[in-house]
Amino acid sequence: MSATGSGPGDQPHRGKNQGGKNQGGKNQGGTNRRNSGAGSRPGPKVPHRDSPRRGPTRRETPAPSTVDAPRMVARDVLRAVRGRDSYANLILPSLLRERKLSGRDAAFATELAYGACRAQGLLDAIIAAGAGRPVEEMDGQVIDVLRLAAYQLLRTRVAPHAAVSTAVAMARESAGERVTGFVNAVLRRVSEKTEEQWVAELAPKDPVGRLAFTHAHPRWIAQSFVDALGADATELDAALAADDTRPVVHLAARPGDITAEELALSIGGEEGKFSPYAVYLDGGDPGSLEPVRDGLATVQDEGSQLVALATLRAPVVGEDTGRWLDLCSGPGGKAAMMGAIARIDGAHLDAVELAPHRVKLVRTSTEGLPVTVLEADGRDPGLSGGYDRVLVDAPCTGLGALRRRPEARWRKQPSDVSALTKLQRELLESALKLVRPGGVVVYSTCSPHIAETVGVVGPVIRKHSVEVLSCPELLPEVPRCATGPDGAFVQLWPHRHGTDAMFVAVLRKPE
Structure with a gap:
């Protein structure tokens, strides 16, 4: 543990480390996961995270990606965050430069990557409900694709068919044909309800837990805000909402x-x-x-x-x-x-x-x-x-x-x-x-x-x-x-x- 450091708001110029001084733990893959929906109807067959993957043989040449570049960048950010404990605000700019994305494409990739990272706990609970089992049982690369697509379905104006079809193509390229049916089925179920309807179904009943779930925060963090706000604890909704938007x-x-x-x-x-x-x-x-x-x-x-x-x-x-x-x-x-x-x-x-x-x-x-x-x-x-x-x-x-x-x-x-x-x-x-x-x-x-x-x-x-x-x-x-x-x-x-x-x-x- 370093005994020195500076706050996350300090970002040195000339493209420096924005990691700040905080010494967080390992990525937990979503604190608000709930297995809601399991048992209401059988979930699609899920490939286990340890299932063998079929890659190209020596005679096969991987085909060029059929998925657009912004979504691929966002997927790769989620993969780095999940698999390597990377910081999204460090990995994304380098990928945008490397793949020469700018303007609207860069903005779209940024919205998808940062948005899916912020909403991870909420997305995981909804994905688990759609699949009928927790995300911990799923292949890591499938989780990345599902989070990215679920975010598009629930929190953007992307057409549902575009979010689902690109997710299926992305899953096929990253994990093989065997996962496409599962990804398609889960996302179809996710798309059956709006975010508000999912929240109404899955959120805890207590006020703090409900607001934490609604604004994609672990409950203990929401409670710490309540304690700090004191007499102004009625501002919790506004405080969490501000935390859940692009600054x-x-x-x-x-x-x-x-x-x-x-x-x-x-x-x-x-x-x-x-x-x-x-x-x-x-x-x-x-x-x-x-x-x-x-x-x-x-x-x-x-x-x-x-x-x-x-x-x-x-x-x-x-x-x-x-x-x-x-x-x-x-x-x-x-x-x-x-x-x-x-x-x-x-x-x-x-x-x-x-x-x-x-x-x-x-x-x-x-x-x-x-x-x-x-x-x-x-x-x-x-x-x-x-x-x-x-x-x-x-x-x-x-x-x-x-x-x-x-x-x-x-x-x-x-x-x-x-x-x-x-x-x-x-x-x-x-x-x-x-x-x-x-x-x-x-x-x-x-x-x-x-x-x-x-x-x-x-x-x-x-x-x-x-x-x-x-x-x-x-x-x-x-x-x-x-x-x-x-x-x-x-x-x-x-x-x-x-x-x-x-x-x-x-x-x-x-x-």
């Missing part, structure tokens, strides 16, 4: 190099609502934009930008000598913004990261800025104290950025939380040792889970008797963001603010 791309204009207004005009984007550096981009590949290629802008969620701004806006006691620290800096988005502002203010930022490949990303993101990148463990980085400002953007479950990680919700487990909270407390206590008396420590996570937010900060505050500053006062642009005791912390939400669900607490070390 707008957020860019950050580099301070001192380009303004948000200039960036928006140059790329046809829209200036952000809250961060003075944010620009929204409705679609397309941000890596192909000239300002991004030239390092004038980077892909970064507006919530992550606000974390960096809160760190620099927080008032210190005494003079700010310009000695700043990002204790968990990979992949480098917040370090780049803080470094750019440090260049303007005559300050210097130390950026700590443990994983070697992420150290390289931070160095690339902060090239030319007054930033020193150190490969070290944030719990004991070997640095001398006396920093004016320390940011702890701690490794977390990433439950606040599920919309940007299509497959992540099905890989996470409740056990991930307890393993991370210990690390988060240790990093926060390390930061309090490194900050000078009167200096500030900002703790943030890209997760609204109470155990990772107030559950970490509260005990540390009591143990060290630190002063809690009002974070909402540091971000007056952002409405309805206050949370925690006395409303001193900030909790952002996709359905309220259009950002990742970032949590932010600002602490000041007693003199």
Whole structure:
């Protein structure tokens, strides 16, 4: 487990790793699987996942694919996610470039791949009902085809005959003639009802479970949102719905190099609502934009930008000598913004990261800025104290950025939380040792889970008797963001603010 890292909203420019810092478990293939429908009528004969496959003999030459390129790309993304635990948001762009898809074809492939990954648990339950048996008993390549086709049938305007016929052809090419009858029969049954009708039939009866199933979330994640929303738990439907839609791309204009207004005009984007550096981009590949290629802008969620701004806006006691620290800096988005502002203010930022490949990303993101990148463990980085400002953007479950990680919700487990909270407390206590008396420590996570937010900060505050500053006062642009005791912390939400669900607490070390 890395003791450093940065949030999922930070995406370094020049086509970098978007994997974030979250250490999720293995792909579970769909947490919401239900064997509903089994026994109501016999299901089609299913090929077992261990059944032998008939491939071409030495005399046979595989025929060219009869399936269109966008669907093949989407299928290959699902295969990589299922079979190799790949990240969809990393594998898809490379496949689009490799197969030279752009425009409407690229958009269609993206919708199918990301949409099927997000809805996996819901799709698996419906597929299981149509087949009369759980998806765990099915061949992996057949599962990929069924998920892709079921998504088209239930959540797109693709004609049912086109979704079914292309799925049958795809199954034939990937797994052989033996599976085509099964695939056809299952999809015919899936197509007999709308998504709403399937939800009415299969969803759990309790309110939280029902909303979780409706919006394709594991129930435990939906419950964690309820706990974090507290008195506003009636917003769960909106919160899960926002999590289940394609997010707008957020860019950050580099301070001192380009303004948000200039960036928006140059790329046809829209200036952000809250961060003075944010620009929204409705679609397309941000890596192909000239300002991004030239390092004038980077892909970064507006919530992550606000974390960096809160760190620099927080008032210190005494003079700010310009000695700043990002204790968990990979992949480098917040370090780049803080470094750019440090260049303007005559300050210097130390950026700590443990994983070697992420150290390289931070160095690339902060090239030319007054930033020193150190490969070290944030719990004991070997640095001398006396920093004016320390940011702890701690490794977390990433439950606040599920919309940007299509497959992540099905890989996470409740056990991930307890393993991370210990690390988060240790990093926060390390930061309090490194900050000078009167200096500030900002703790943030890209997760609204109470155990990772107030559950970490509260005990540390009591143990060290630190002063809690009002974070909402540091971000007056952002409405309805206050949370925690006395409303001193900030909790952002996709359905309220259009950002990742970032949590932010600002602490000041007693003199």
